[in-house]
Amino acid sequence: MGKKFVADAMLGKLVKWLRVMGYDVRYQSHYPSGLIDRLVRNEARTLLSRRLKTVAGYQDAFLITADSVREQLLEMKIRGLLTLGRSSWFSRCLRCNTLLKEATLEEASFNIPDYVLNEKVGKISVCPSCGRYYWPGTHRVRMEKQLEEWGF
Ligand SMILES: [Zn+2]
Known part of the structure; x- marks a missing residue:
């Protein structure tokens, strides 16, 4: 099992590629108040965000600093967040995150x-x-x- 994530609204492109690799990533263009909180706490998800202020509010959060998807993925890989192998690729719905x-x-x-x-x-x-x-x-x-x- 790879790590589970929740990505903030600015990271749609990164989310697509994480799902391609098989990661469980919750994502929506708008989060009602408290939802990210619940996803991080109750589902043990790591929050991915480009905002330092957002990341600072959570224990399990990762600040994405790069602009391109390639470098964003690399940042995550270097920090040991991406552990799934090739056999997990294309195992998840890119649209809704469900296992196929x-x-x-x-x-x-x-x-x-x-x-x-x-x-x-x-x-x-x-x-x-x-x-x-x-x-x-x-x-x-x-x-x-x-x-x-x-x-x-
Ligand atoms: Zn689906």
Whole structure:
């Protein structure tokens, strides 16, 4: 199990990449008062924020200082926050953070393009929460290459 995070509203891009790598990251564009507090305390999440003032209010928080996603990920890696291996990549819904489950070909056939089925690209996953499908296509290969370039 990797570390669990909650990211403040300015970190949408970083959140996407953390979820690509399989990290459990809570994120929304607006947090009602007290929610971040509860997520840090009750769910043992590390708060990620770019605001020093925000970070200062929590015991388990990490200040993101870099501007680019690559450097933000590197900051986290250097501090030992990113411990998941490659087998965790693409295990989580990028939209809603839920763990994916494997989809049967039958359910998938109604929900994904024909060419994906015809080319038998491999394991197809579905998000049990929002219903989004995922498969190892060119988009995924691009993201894998990007992560490798960044040293993951
Ligand atoms: Zn989802």
